C-alpha cells in the first residue's frame with residue numbers, strides 16, 4: 051500500500067476445509083504480510099451449512115477482508131463486488147490510520163461530521179480508482195466444486211472486465227487446491243490479463259480433499275517471492291512468480 | 296479498523312412511529328412507512344419539520360457518502376432537478392450501533408417498473424425521452440449515472456415526469472462504474488467494459504426499452520449479443536426503433552441528446568404503429584370485448600380508426616406537453 055499497491059487473495063470455495071492448518075490462522079498470517087483475504091462461498095442453493103458459513107466468515111475476519119456466501123448463479127456480480135469492497139476497505143483502513151496520526155486519539159472516518167467524511171470519501175474513491183491491485187485467485191477444486199467451475203470461470207472473466215475498467219494497474223494469478231501431489235497447484239503465473247484464465251480453466255481437474263489452510267499458506271509465497279526477487283536480483287528468471295509491470 | 300467482514304444483506308427494519316434523532320445536526324424525524332429497499336440502503340417516509348420527507352438509511356457506515364456527494368452538487372443546479380432535493384445528512388446512534396442516513400425530498404409517484412407493468416408502451420417512450428434529456432445534463436456535468444434501471448427511476452404522480460433516484464452508482468466520467476445491475480449492464484452482455492462514459496448509460500437506456508417491451512428480464516445464453524439483436528428485430532414494439540436500439544447496443548451513441556433526437560424523430564414517424572399496439576392491448580381487456588361483440592364489423596373498424604387518431608393525438612400531446 052505504501053507504494054500504492056493493494057494485495058488480495060480471493061478464495062473461492064464451497065465448504066469446509068478438512069486438512070492441515072486452520073485456514074483462519076493462515077488468513078491472519080497473510081494479513082501480517084499485508085495481504086487481505088476475501089472469501090466467496092459458492093452454494094448450490096442456500097444449503098444450511100452453518101459450519102461452512104462460519105469458516106468462510108472466520109477466514110475473512112482473520113484476513114481483514116470481505117466474505118459473502120452466494121448461490122452459483124449470482125457469482126459474477128458478487129466476485130466483483132467483494133473485490134471492490136475489500137479494496138475500499140483496505141484504503142479506508144490506511145486513510146483511517148492517517149487520520150489518527152493527524153487528529154490523534156482513536157478518531158476514524160466514522161467519527162468525522164458528515165461534511166468532512168464526504169471529502170475523505172472522495173480521497174478514498176480516488177485511491178480506489180488509481181491504486182495498483184494484485185489479486186491471487188485461489189479456487190477450491192475439490193470434488194464437490196466440479197459442477198460449479200464453469201460459473202467460477204465466468205465470474206472471473208467478469209471480474210477482469212470490472213477491474214480493467216479502472217485507471218490503476220492489475221495483476222492476477224491463479225492457483226487451485228488440492229494439487230496433484232501438493233496442496234496447491236499453480237495454474238497461471240502473474241499476468242495483467244485475467245482472460246488467459248479462459249483457456250486454462252477447461253483443463254482443471256477436480257477431486258480430492260480440501261486443504262484450505264495449507265493452500266492459503268502456499269499462495270502467500272506467490273506475493274512474497276516478488277518482493278524477494280526485487281531485493282535479490284532483477285533479472286533472476288528462476289523466479290517465475292511475482293507480479294511484473 | 297477494517298477487521299470485520301462487511302455484511303451485505305441486512306435490511307434495516309423500522310416500525311412506524313420510530314423517532315430518528317441526528318447526532319450532528321440534532322434534527323428529529325418520525326418514521327411513517329417503508330418506501331423501498333435496494334442493495335445499499337432502505338428508504339422510509341418520515342415526518343420532519345419541513346413536512347414529509349424520504350430518509351435513506353445506509354447498510355454500512357459509508358455506503359451513502361458517495362451518493363450524498365453527488366446530490367450535494369445538484370442542490371446548486373439551475374433548472375429542473377436532476378435528483379431528489381437533499382435536506383440533511385446525519386448519523387443516528389442506536390443501541391445496536393450508528394446508522395448513517397440522509398434526508399431527501401420524497402418523490403410521490405410510482406417507480407418506472409410499476410409504470411411499465413401498468414401503463415402502455417407509449418408512456419415508456421415518453422419517459423425515455425425525458426430520461427435522455429436528464430442524462431444529457433448529467434453527462435455534461437461530467438458524470439455517468441451507472442446503475443440505470445426501472446427501480447431507480449420514478450414517475451411523479453403530479454406531472455408524469457421521470458425522476459432519477461439512487462445516485463449510488465453515479466461515477467465520474469473516465470472511471471470504473473461504481474454500481475450496476477447485470478441485466479442493464481453492457482459488461483454482462485459482452486458489449487464493452489465498465490468504464491464510465493455516456494455510451495454506458497445509453498446502453499442501459501436501450502435495455503430499459505427492451506425490458507419495457509418484453510416485460511421481463513431474461514438471462515444471457517451462449518451468444519448474448521445475437522440474442523439482444525434478435526429481440527430487437529422480432530418484438531413488434533421494438534422493431535420500429537431497430538436502428539436506434541442497435542446503435543445504442545453497439546455503443547455508437549456518444550451523446551444522450553443524439554439518441555433522444557433519433558427517438559423523437561422516429562416516434563413522430565411511427566406513433567401510428569405504437570398506437571395500434573396499444574389498441575390491441577386494450578382491445579383484449581374483457582370490458583371492451585363485450586362492447587365490441589355488439590358492433591358490426593364495419594362499425595368496429597370505424598371505431599378503431601378513431602381510436603388510432605385519438606391515441607395519436609394523445610401521444611403527440613404528451614410528447615409536446617409533458618416534456
Ligand SMILES: Nc1ncnc2c1ncn2[C@@H]1O[C@H](COP(=O)(O)OP(=O)(O)O)[C@@H](O)[C@H]1O
Nearest residue numbers: 331332333334335336338349400401402446461
Ligand atoms: N426520494 C424518494 N422518494 C420516494 N421513494 C424513494 C425515494 N428514494 C428511494 N425510494 C424508494 O426506495 C427504493 C430503494 O431506494 P434506492 O435509493 O434505489 O436504494 P438502493 O441504493 O439500496 O438501491 C427505490 O426503488 C424507491 O422505490
Ligand SMILES: [Mg+2]
Nearest residue numbers: 333446447461
Ligand atoms: Mg436502487
